[in-house]
Amino acid sequence: MSLGRVEFGGPDRPPRRLRDLLQAQVDAAPPGSRIDWATYYFRDRALAEALIRASDRGVRVRLAIEPDPRRKGANDPVIAMLRKHGLNGGLRLFRAAVLDRGHLHAKIYAFSDPDIAWVGSFNPSGDEPEDAEVIAEIGDQDRGHNLLLGITRPKLTAALRRHVASLGWWTPLSLKGRLRFNLSVEDAGTRLYFYPRLRPLIVEHMIGGLTAGDRFRGAISHLKQGEFTRQLQLAVDRGVTVDLLVHDTERRVPSELVEELSGAGVGIVRVADPNDLPMHAKFLLIDHAGERSAWLGSHNFNKKSLKKNAELLLRTTDAEVIAALDARFDQIAAMA
Numbered sequence: 001m002s003l004g005r006v007e008f009g010g011p012d013r014p015p016r017r018l019r020d021l022l023q024a025q026v027d028a029a030p031p032g033s034r035i036d037w038a039t040y041y042f043r044d045r046a047l048a049e050a051l052i053r054a055s056d057r058g059v060r061v062r063l064a065i066e067p068d069p070r071r072k073g074a075n076d077p078v079i080a081m082l083r084k085h086g087l088n089g090g091l092r093l094f095r096a097a098v099l100d101r102g103h104l105h106a107k108i109y110a111f112s113d114p115d116i117a118w119v120g121s122f123n124p125s126g127d128e129p130e131d132a133e134v135i136a137e138i139g140d141q142d143r144g145h146n147l148l149l150g151i152t153r154p155k156l157t158a159a160l161r162r163h164v165a166s167l168g169w170w171t172p173l174s175l176k177g178r179l180r181f182n183l184s185v186e187d188a189g190t191r192l193y194f195y196p197r198l199r200p201l202i203v204e205h206m207i208g209g210l211t212a213g214d215r216f217r218g219a220i221s222h223l224k225q226g227e228f229t230r231q232l233q234l235a236v237d238r239g240v241t242v243d244l245l246v247h248d249t250e251r252r253v254p255s256e257l258v259e260e261l262s263g264a265g266v267g268i269v270r271v272a273d274p275n276d277l278p279m280h281a282k283f284l285l286i287d288h289a290g291e292r293s294a295w296l297g298s299h300n301f302n303k304k305s306l307k308k309n310a311e312l313l314l315r316t317t318d319a320e321v322i323a324a325l326d327a328r329f330d331q332i333a334a335m336a
Contacts, residue, residue: 003188007021007147007150008145008328010144010331012331022118026051033111034059035062038104038164039106041125102308104310106298106309107122108164115152119312120297121148121280121281122148125138147281189316190315193313196307207232214287215287216284216286220246221246226301232264236265247279272336283325293315293316293317293322294315297314
């Protein structure tokens with residue numbers, strides 16, 4: 001059974017394509033069904049109104065939202081709308097402990113009828129009319145590079161709905177110690193990993209097993225120096241081909257790190273856009289010993305995602321998903 005389908009947003013796609021996909025599914029959700037969402041940014045008031053309409057017609061709508069994203073107050077208007085009206089499934093705000101400072105950074109958009117859960121890099125962070133100052137800081141995700149994978153395997157969709165239910169009740173530090181967060185959920189070659197977790201270096205250990213002749217490619221929006229970049233450099237030394245497409249901002253990917261990786265033999269390219277549209281896609285493609293796999297989700301390769309944030313990481317060997325990501329990597333590279 002196929003894992004599902006991948007949908008992309010980007011400068012070469014119709015504007016607001018991914019948020020329109022989500023709204024169409026919200027509008028089609030029948031009474032008695034469920035919607036379970038978790039997201040970091042939520043500024044899209046029209047999409048919030050669609051969720052309210054769904055709740056009013058008898059859809060059970062449960063949302064977990066980060067109340068304190070990097071752009072202070074960005075989610076406040078939507079949170080105020082949802083609080084004022086109320087949802088029959090409940091609105092939960094993810095609160096970090098004072099010394100923790102982790103965030104709800106996962107992006108999960110699950111529906112029960114039809115049974116599908118969208119995961120990936122996209123936040124409904126745009127709005128109309130738009131605030132140019134906000135977009136200048138966080139990037140226009142309605143038009144920049146993003147992706148959502150629509151998972152249709154019941155075991156995985158059920159696990160994602162349970163995950164949304166747990167968010168908002170626990171701080172990141174307490175989540176890390178919970179057994180469920182340290183277990184993975186697997187079905188037919190696809191595995192879900194939830195963060196924070198006690199042993200977070202999952203991708204890094206995988207890179208450590210790559211050998212001469214293997215290939216590693218990644219579209220990475222946020223990249224900082226750490227075990228991930230160290231393992232990439234060691235992999236190059238062992239004869240692994242490594243190619244990266246990264247965000248074109250100093251804050252998300254420092255120039256010093258780009259120079260270091262390039263000097264070590266990593267093929268690394270900043271994805272710039274004449275309209276400053278972000279490269280916010282997050283996916284990896286690995287060819288190892290004749291097996292192909294792909295990784296995607298909300299997980300960034302920086303300390304906060306690794307140790308503090310509530311994140312989602314997915315690994316799959318699904319051939320259709322890998323082919324779609326493979327083609328998209330080449331398309332983004334051509335635009336870079």
